[in-house]
Amino acid sequence: MISVTLDATWWVVTIFVVDLVIRIAAIIVVPRNRRPTAAMAWLLAIYFIPFVGVLLFLLIGNPRLPRKRRRKQAAINRYIHDTSESLDFGTLKPHAPHWFTALVTLNRNLGAMPLAGDNDAQLISDYQQSLDAMAEAIRQAKRYVHVEFYILQTDDSTDNFFRALEEVAARGVEVRVLLDHWANRGKPFYRKTLKRLDAMGAHWHLMLPVQPLKGKYQRPDLRNHRKLLVVDGDIAYMGSQNVTDSSYNLRKNIRRGLRWVDLMVRVEGPVVASINAVFLSDWYSETDEILTDEIDLFSVQTGPGDLDCQIVPSGPGFDFQNNLKLFLGLLLAAREKIIIVSPYFVPDEALLLGITTACQKGVHVELFVSEEGDQALVYHAQRSYYEALLRAGVKIWMYPRPYILHSKSLTIDDEVAVIGSSNMDMRSFGLNLEISMLVRGEDFVRDMREVEDTYRGLSREMTLAEWEKQPLRSTVLDNLARLTSALQ
Numbered sequence: 001m002i003s004v005t006l007d008a009t010w011w012v013v014t015i016f017v018v019d020l021v022i023r024i025a026a027i028i029v030v031p032r033n034r035r036p037t038a039a040m041a042w043l044l045a046i047y048f049i050p051f052v053g054v055l056l057f058l059l060i061g062n063p064r065l066p067r068k069r070r071r072k073q074a075a076i077n078r079y080i081h082d083t084s085e086s087l088d089f090g091t092l093k094p095h096a097p098h099w100f101t102a103l104v105t106l107n108r109n110l111g112a113m114p115l116a117g118d119n120d121a122q123l124i125s126d127y128q129q130s131l132d133a134m135a136e137a138i139r140q141a142k143r144y145v146h147v148e149f150y151i152l153q154t155d156d157s158t159d160n161f162f163r164a165l166e167e168v169a170a171r172g173v174e175v176r177v178l179l180d181h182w183a184n185r186g187k188p189f190y191r192k193t194l195k196r197l198d199a200m201g202a203h204w205h206l207m208l209p210v211q212p213l214k215g216k217y218q219r220p221d222l223r224n225h226r227k228l229l230v231v232d233g234d235i236a237y238m239g240s241q242n243v244t245d246s247s248y249n250l251r252k253n254i255r256r257g258l259r260w261v262d263l264m265v266r267v268e269g270p271v272v273a274s275i276n277a278v279f280l281s282d283w284y285s286e287t288d289e290i291l292t293d294e295i296d297l298f299s300v301q302t303g304p305g306d307l308d309c310q311i312v313p314s315g316p317g318f319d320f321q322n323n324l325k326l327f328l329g330l331l332l333a334a335r336e337k338i339i340i341v342s343p344y345f346v347p348d349e350a351l352l353l354g355i356t357t358a359c360q361k362g363v364h365v366e367l368f369v370s371e372e373g374d375q376a377l378v379y380h381a382q383r384s385y386y387e388a389l390l391r392a393g394v395k396i397w398m399y400p401r402p403y404i405l406h407s408k409s410l411t412i413d414d415e416v417a418v419i420g421s422s423n424m425d426m427r428s429f430g431l432n433l434e435i436s437m438l439v440r441g442e443d444f445v446r447d448m449r450e451v452e453d454t455y456r457g458l459s460r461e462m463t464l465a466e467w468e469k470q471p472l473r474s475t476v477l478d479n480l481a482r483l484t485s486a487l488q
Contacts, residue, residue, distance in 0.1 A: 069285055073317035076281040077112040079292075089270040089300060090118030093308050093440060099333040100416065100440060104310055106329060107438065110322045113277065113311045119269030120305030121439060123419075123447050125407075125454070127246045130237075130264045131161050137231050137266070138164035144174040144295070146230040146279045148207075150223065150421070151242035152179040153189045154196050158243050166200040177204035178282055180224045181211075188249040205286045208433075222316055224282065225432035227264075227421050228275055234301065236275040238435060239264035240408045240421060256402060258374060263341075263407035263451060265419055265437070269303020274311035278435050285317070307441035314422065315433030323422045323436055324429040327410060328354050334363050334412040339452050341368040341409045346381045346425035346482075356392040365394045368455050372401035378425065384478035390464040397459035405455065411448045416440050419448075 092115065104115045124130040138145050138161070145168060154162045169175045177197055184190050184206075197204045207224035209216045229237040241262035247253045248260065267275065280291050314322035331338060331354035338358055345367065347355070359365050367389065373379025386396060399405035408424075411417040420436030422428045439445075 070317055072285050073281065076277075076284060080112040080277055080281075081108070089114050089116035089273075090302055091306075092117040093306060096308075096440065097333075099329070103326070103329040103333070103438070107310055107312045107322070107326060110318065110320050110325065111311070111313050113274040113313070115308055115310040116270035116274065116300070117308050118302045118305065119267060119271045119307040119309045120303045121268075121307055121309065121437075121441075121444055122266045123451060124264045124266060125262075125451050127241065127260065127262055128157060130239075130241055130262065131158055131243065133266065134229050134237050134243075134264075135160040135164040137229070137235050137237065138168055140235075141168045141173045141231045143232050144176065145232075146176050146228075146276065146283075147243075148178040148224075148226055148228050148279050148282060149243045150180045150225045150227055151183050151187070151244050151248070152177070152193060153184070153187065153242075153244040153249060154193045155189055155245045155249055157245040161243055162196055162200075165202065166196075169200045169202060175200065175202040176279075176283065177202050178207050178224070178279070178286065179204070181206035181209040182220065183223060205283070207282060207286055209286075219431075221431060223432045224315075225421050225428065226278065226282070226435045228279060228435060230272065230276045230279055233272060233276055233295065233299070234268065236267045236272040237264055238267065238275060238421070238437060239419060240406050253374070256372075258372065258402050258404055260404045260406045261399070263409060263419065267303075267309070267437075269305060269307075269309070270300035271303075271309035271311060271437070273298050273300045274309075275435070275437075278311060278313050281313070282433070305441075305443075307439055307444055309440075310438045312418075312420075312436045312438060313434070314429075314436065316431060317433065321429045323420075323434055324348070324351065326418065326436060326438065327351060327424065330410060330412050330416065330418065331355060331358055333416075334358055336363060336413050337411075338363055338365045339368075339409075339411045339449075340366065340424060341405065341407045341452070341455065342424040343370055343404060343406045343408070344375070344378045344382065344423040344425040344427070345369055345385070346378060346427075347385060348426055348429065351424065352385065352388065355389065355394065359393040365392075366397060366452075366456075367394055368397045368399060368405060368407075368452070368459065370401075370403070370405045371398040371460075372404060374404050378427075380474075380478045380480070381482045382425075383474070384482040386462065386467055387464070390462070390467055396462040397456055398462050399455060399459045407451075407455075409448060409451075411445055411452070414445055415442050417445050417448050 108114060124133055145165065165175055208222055210220045227239060227241060239262065241264050246259045280295070284290055312322055312326050328350055355365060369382065389396060408422055409417065409419045417439045418436050419439070420434060422434035422436050428434055
């Protein structure tokens with residue numbers, strides 16, 4: 001009897017000591033080089049559910065890519081920066097405001113890409129039209145086609161896109177394809193897609209593969225979220241749209257009638273070289289192949305337009321949150337108007353402060369989000385910010401269900417815009433590899449305003465009076481989701 005009591009006491013003491021060690025170690029390890037909100041969220045998880053919290057932290061607690069990949073990205077940045085330093089990237093528009101020049105320098109220092117002039121950029125807001133336009137561009141290829149999409153699926157909607165790849169591959173055009181591993185595995189048509197790529201002779205690779213048995217592993221929720229297409233280095237497409245049906249072919253989406261609304265941009269001119277550089281850097285990261293020996297990356301041609309454009313790559317391969325700093329710089333520079341379109345809007349403290357400060361300066365601020373959510377945690381985390389935004393004076397527009405407004409853009413005043421793959425949420429800032437394009441040009445912003453007007457005409461405004469009628473259960477869910485969103 002005494003022995004049993006001693007054994008029980010020993011186990012209690014052991015558990016107590018281990019628990020104490022975990023808590024003390026967490027205070028030392030977790031906050032290091034981590035944002036205070038993220039550190040606090042992890043500490044709460046570890047303190048309330050110590051063993052589960054520690055397991056989660058070990059699994060997804062590192063928001064950065066493995067050291068080898070980060071070294072590759074640093075080497076790529078040095079190559080791009082040094083190689084493009086003295087090259088001519090078109091004639092820039094005159095009279096750029098000082099803040100714009102400073103922002104371009106920031107982007108150059110963080111992401112290595114130069115500002116390029118003489119570009120043309122055409123928006124495509126129709127989902128199927130975008131897929132078909134990319135297919136027609138592919139059919140014009142003479143040397144190579146570079147395809148990089150977060151989700152890539154062969155289905156009825158994308159069949160024309162894949163047929164175009166098959167046609168050019170059959171006549172000897174080099175087809176290189178990158179698709180995110182985790183976003184595609186287990187999805188409808190995944191194996192069919194890979195078989196079709198194999199059959200056409202495309203060179204394809206999975207991005208950020210989680211294949212520990214093959215020696216390929218990093219934090220499993222890191223994603224390459226970029227969407228881009230480059231044809232011969234002359235034409236490029238980028239934006240928010242994946243190559244898949246607008247329902248994503250998921251039963252739950254089809255059952256709910258959900259359809260995605262996206263925005264892509266067709267680009268010609270010197271900036272295409274920068275978009276191609278993003279592809280080549282991702283290709284190198286996944287394959288160790290350096291394609292600059294066969295592709296003259298910065299052999300650029302003047303485009304048919306006069307837009308100044310700069311590509312801003314971002315993600316866990318970089319030391320800083322390049323996209324977040326770009327957005328913050330624009331918010332601070334705005335003098336009259338800010339229009340944000342982001343399906344997943346979960347700002348960090350700096351971004352929220354930038355938006356509310358802009359309102360307090362008298363800047364007109366509008367935010368477009370979806371009335372319907374396809375990801376419960378993000379949807380509720382996003383909602384937790386509505387009251388603060390509404391009280392600050394932000395106009396919030398709710399795009400009607402059953403559509404998911406998936407476009408991602410930011411316009412300020414009448415001359416500057418950003419379009420790309422990056423949401424304004426903590427996942428896009430810290431965990432996703434993204435691509436954004438900064439554009440200076442009144443014509444382009446005018447085209448963006450037309451798209452925004454279309455969204456506004458279809459949406460309804462969320463008012464503070466309506467928000468204050470939210471039931472308590474919704475508030476609880478929103479606040480709990482807000483806490484989990486900081487686990488990075």
